[in-house]
Amino acid sequence: MSIGTGIVLVVIGAxxxxxxxxxxxxxxxxxxGYILMGAGFVVFLIGIIMLTRRRRTETVSRTSVDPATGAPTTRRSVSATNDDVV
Structure with a gap:
């Protein structure tokens, strides 16, 4: 959304x-117009930076022993954002 807002500001300024x-x-x-174009470029760059930060993934692997069977169990979670997903 911020990328589109940046482009709109640049166009209106131009x-x-x-x-x-x-x-x-x-x-x-x-x-x-020059102020709007400058603000549009800044908003566009911030949108690109936020887009690349959102694309990072984290993989968490936990290994534990099941008390009933004694077998090791491994749980993996992959998160596309900074939220903790188990």
């Missing part, structure tokens, strides 16, 4: 900078 030729006394639309 439209304000390059396509709109309106003079407004109380605001500089070119500066607002």
């Amino acid at each position: 439209i304000l900078v390059f396509a709109v030729n309106v003079e407004v006394q109380w605001v500089d639309l070119d500066m607002v």
